[in-house]
Amino acid sequence: MAAFDKVKVIVVGDSGVGKSSLTYLICHHQPINNPSWTVGCSVEVKLHEYKEGTPDQKTYFIELWDIGGSSSHRNTRSVFYNPTHGIILVHDLTNRKSQQNLQKWLAEVINKDGSSKSRVSSFDDFDPEQFVGSTQIPILVIGTKSDLSEEVRTHSHRRSSTIAEECGADEIFLDCRQVRSLAAGSSSAVKLSRFFDKVIERRYHCRDGISPFSDKRRTLASLNPKFYHSD
Numbered sequence: 001m002a003a004f005d006k007v008k009v010i011v012v013g014d015s016g017v018g019k020s021s022l023t024y025l026i027c028h029h030q031p032i033n034n035p036s037w038t039v040g041c042s043v044e045v046k047l048h049e050y051k052e053g054t055p056d057q058k059t060y061f062i063e064l065w066d067i068g069g070s071s072s073h074r075n076t077r078s079v080f081y082n083p084t085h086g087i088i089l090v091h092d093l094t095n096r097k098s099q100q101n102l103q104k105w106l107a108e109v110i111n112k113d114g115s116s117k118s119r120v121s122s123f124d125d126f127d128p129e130q131f132v133g134s135t136q137i138p139i140l141v142i143g144t145k146s147d148l149s150e151e152v153r154t155h156s157h158r159r160s161s162t163i164a165e166e167c168g169a170d171e172i173f174l175d176c177r178q179v180r181s182l183a184a185g186s187s188s189a190v191k192l193s194r195f196f197d198k199v200i201e202r203r204y205h206c207r208d209g210i211s212p213f214s215d216k217r218r219t220l221a222s223l224n225p226k227f228y229h230s231d
């Protein structure tokens with residue numbers, strides 16, 4: 001089998017928001033039956049056509065690292081975060097807290113990327129806008145359980161979540177249990193494909209060639225030293 005270049009995208013969010021359901025739908029084009037809690041991390045792979053339909057089209061492997069959201073694993077899951085080429089932040093549209101917690105998830109990912117030397121001193125101090133500006137790791141925000149959300153069902157548009165606005169990230173609302181949620185040509189499928197293109201672009205086609213994770217803490221610290229303290 002041909003060897004394809006690959007990128008690693010991590011999928012994070014609170015336990016039960018639907019990360020495994022979403023990951024399965026993306027990779028298998030069908031819903032998963034009765035997902036069980038993810039212990040540690042589960043990796044699914046999909047092939048993606050970068051810049052499909054253009055002369056630059058090329059096939060890549062996308063690894064989706066579906067991270068178990070249980071808070072009891074908070075101290076051990078850092079091993080899964082390095083390297084990270086793209087981040088999918090998942091929240092449950094029927095659970096506002098899960099959306100608010102995405103800021104903590106983002107902070108956790110940059111905080112625990114394999115180094116115990118540098119820490120964000122407080123999640124409240126964490127500024128997603130600054131994070132995005134300094135690391136340029138592409139982010140996609142996904143709101144699940146749109147079928148159960150009154151707000152989504154009764155309005156054709158729902159306001160983007162704060163974190164998506166702060167990160168300048170695209171956001172998708174969907175029902176992970178329906179194949180049609182990511183039907184080819186749908187706006188959600190287009191956003192997802194555009195996100196994967198961005199991740200590949202950043203990883204393989206960026207002129208400066210900087211690894212997103214190797215450089216981000218230094219950049220963040222130089223931007224705002226208050227984020228960091230030494231142990």
Ligand SMILES: Nc1nc2c(ncn2[C@@H]2O[C@H](COP(=O)(O)OP(=O)(O)OP(=O)(O)O)[C@@H](O)[C@H]2O)c(=O)[nH]1
Nearest residue numbers: 015016017018019020021035037038069145175176
């Ligand atoms: N109605 C509805 N149910 C969903 C949707 N997405 C996920 N679920 C259900 O929500 C429950 C939790 O989904 P999971 O995919 O296991 O959640 P998770 O985020 O992987 O949870 P952890 O592995 O514990 O971190 C399951 O019963 C799913 O069937 C959705 O879009 N709509």
Ligand SMILES: [Mg+2]
Nearest residue numbers: 019020037038
């Ligand atoms: Mg899971």
